Amino acid sequence: MSRVDIVEVIQPRLPLKKAGRDYVACCPFHAEKTPSFTVSPAKQFYHCFGCGAHGTAIGFLMAFDHLSFVEAVEELASQVGLPMPRLNEAAHPHRNLQACLEEACAFYQKMLAQSPRGKRYLAARGIGEAIIERYRIGYAPPGWDTLLRALGKDQERCRQLVEAGLVVEREGKRYDRFRDRIMFPIHDPRGKVVGFGGRVIDEGTPKYLNSPETPLFQKGTLLYGxxxxxxxxxxxxxxxxxxxxxxxxxxxxxxxxxxxxxxxxxxxxxxxxxxxxxxxxxxxxxxxxxxxxxxxxxxxxxxxxxxxxxxxxxxxxxxxxxxxxxxxxxxxxxxxxxxxxxxxxxxxxxxDALAQQVDMDTLEGRAQLVELARPLLSNMPQGVFREMMQKRLARLAGLESLALEKPPARPPSRAARQEHLSPVHTALVLLLHKPALARKVEDFSALGELRLEGMPELLKLLELLKQHPHLNTGAILEHWRDTPHEGFFLHWAQKPLLIPEKGIETQFADTLNHLKALHVEQRIESLLAKAERADLHDEERRELQDLLQTRIKRKQRDRTG
Missing domain, CATH: 3.40.1360.10 (Dna Topoisomerase Vi A Subunit; Chain: A, domain 2)
Known part of the structure; x- marks a missing residue:
């Protein structure tokens, strides 16, 4: 991805116009007359403010040219002159789990073909052969170890079956997780089998049984079908x-x-x-x-x-x-x-749902409606639809106008208009805009002790950039493709950066210093709380003294600087 220029990828397919540091065009993914499709060379990222389409060069080729992930990567490799062979999918870190799941899928399909019971159930539900084949529906026989005996050829394979969620291991014994169930294989976005859902045929419980969470199977990110x-x-x-x-x-x-x-x-x-x-x-x-x-x-x-x-x-x-x-x-x-x-x-x-919770015939009820709706509407992206929802709420409440947020006492600075982001989210936006900032971070291990929203992801990003310091934004986003973190990093990569370019490094340093100060305060509170319950060890007392000195020095710098 470091050799790819997203502008050169999109320009032949969609005429782009220079607009400041970025390029704009009418979005190819929805009908519009005013350009809202933006391409950022700095981030190696595109985003449409109209329909929300966004992604990297790979994502654009997949959406615009209807290519698979592998085909898009090969197209880019060809474009930048890299003699790249077809991607070796066997190098996937979880290839053994995927192999187990694929074998299990084929096994369940074979068992359905041999099971009058399974075929009768699907026929009674009106499901034909073409749909059974398209969705690769199968059947898990009623035996306790049918799959285990078929696929568990050695101890290592048995261990992999357990890790893939196909076999349960309890008190030294192993047995099939799915028994006497119609089996629905669940695919990831690339079409790989990553788990299963099994439906009981009779009146047993649970009616549906899913694979447990595994390195490949996260229920909160996948959709069946x-x-x-x-x-x-x-x-x-x-x-x-x-x-x-x-x-x-x-x-x-x-x-x-x-x-x-x-x-x-x-x-x-x-x-x-x-x-x-x-x-x-x-x-x-x-x-x-x-x-x-x-x-x-x-x-x-x-x-x-x-x-x-x-x-x-x-x-x-x-x-x-x-x-x-x-x-x-x-x-x-x-x-x-x-x-x-x-x-x-x-x-x-x-x-309608909110109105049912209040008495709309009273002032108190309509005021309650506003309080119920306000935080939800405040989470909406800025735009015409949010404004129309706001006006609808005002009409229902009998108000001439309604502000979702209280106006600030004074006009905010340009940096403050960055949606009042928390320090963690500010650091994320800055890093995703300018990944080279990570090279200035020498030690970030202590930040992991901070219990703040987004901190685990910030640490993951810093660790990634420590290992691969030359990644650009597009490459970072591709690293998280098809993982539970994909949506998180895409969300923050889209945020506009309202800080002047020359102020980015200073803002990032200030943000990190603020997080370090929070860590110092958190650790001081922890040690003082412990001191009230019991004596501190010598090492803990020295640590507390050092932290208090650090706090004093920081406050002196703040007063003088």
Missing amino acids: LHQARQAGPSLPHILVVEGYMDVIGLAQHGFPHSVATLGTSVTRSHIQRLLRTAPKVLFCFDADAAGKKAAWRALENVLPELAESHKVGFIFLPEGEDPDSWVREKGPEALTALLENPVPVSEFFF
Whole structure:
């Protein structure tokens, strides 16, 4: 990535115009007349302020040219003149786990082909051979060690089966995790099998059993059926988020291939970011009962911070007791299509749900509505939609106008307008804008003791840049691709840097000094608290004296400087 210039990658495909330090164009991923697509040579990163599309040179080629990850890397290697062979996927650090999971998937498929019981269940649910093959559905036999005997050829392989979550090891004994279940392989964005969901055939419990968390399988970032949805056509008109694997399968059987499901968890912020990057319209389908409304609200809370004007998000509520699979089988595809064409908009669901919690006929109730809505709307990105939501709230509350944030007592400085970021987030934004700053950080191990939001990720970034000091922003983001940290670093890389270029190093140094001072104060408090309970050791007393001296010197510098 250090040899790639993102401007040279995008320019032949999309005419760019110079605008200050960056380049702009009309976004290729949504219709617009005023350019909102920005390319940053400094960050080696693109971002559209209209639809939210963003990424690196690799990501652009994957989205614009519809290339796979491997194909995009090879295209870039060719462009910069590197004689790069096809990527050796066997060099993946978790290749053994992936091999186990792939073998297990093939094994379960083979068992389904030999199981009248499994085939009868799927036939009764109306699932045909083509869908079974597309989603690689299988069957785990009822025996306690069928998979273990088939794949556990030696002790090392048995250990890998345990690590992959396919086999349970307890009190020195090993047995298959999945038994007598219809098996749904779960793929990562590159189409690799990373885990499984198993559905019981009879009335046993749990109804669904998922793989445990592994180095390859993180439920909060993966979506069942997303890989198949992407394969259904060159562009996705929408994505429908449902609650169960059988809903995804049943909808695909009836001509709705763009459905996905979470893996037994609520919809997370990471899910939302992935969905909005994948399709221009995202619809959530839930039951209309209390549990369904609660799940829909949790999804909405994670949608709001990611919602740009061009994003279309809606909610569909089925009658109580119905699910998408049963609905489409009983009512037919036309009934579901009608629901998809008339979803409940975000704004309507948001205000209706909050209004049900208060008495809108009283001043007190309307004031409570404002207090409930204000923090949620404050999390929305700046833009027209946020302003319209704000005005709608004012009308409902009977106010002429409404400010989401209290105005500052005096105009903030240019640096302060950086969204009032915390010191940790300020350091992240500065590092992602100018990774070379990390070379000035000699020792950051003590910062790990600070219990601050974003600190684990900041330490990961500093460690990465310590090991690879020449990485640019684009290369950093590619390092985190398809990991649980991808959305986090993409989010902070998008933040505009309002500090003048010549002030970046000073701001970064000041931010680090502030974090070190916080660590000193935290450690002093810890030692003083311990001293109240028991005597300190000699080493701890010396440490406390040194820390107090450090505090005094810092305060003297602050007064004089």
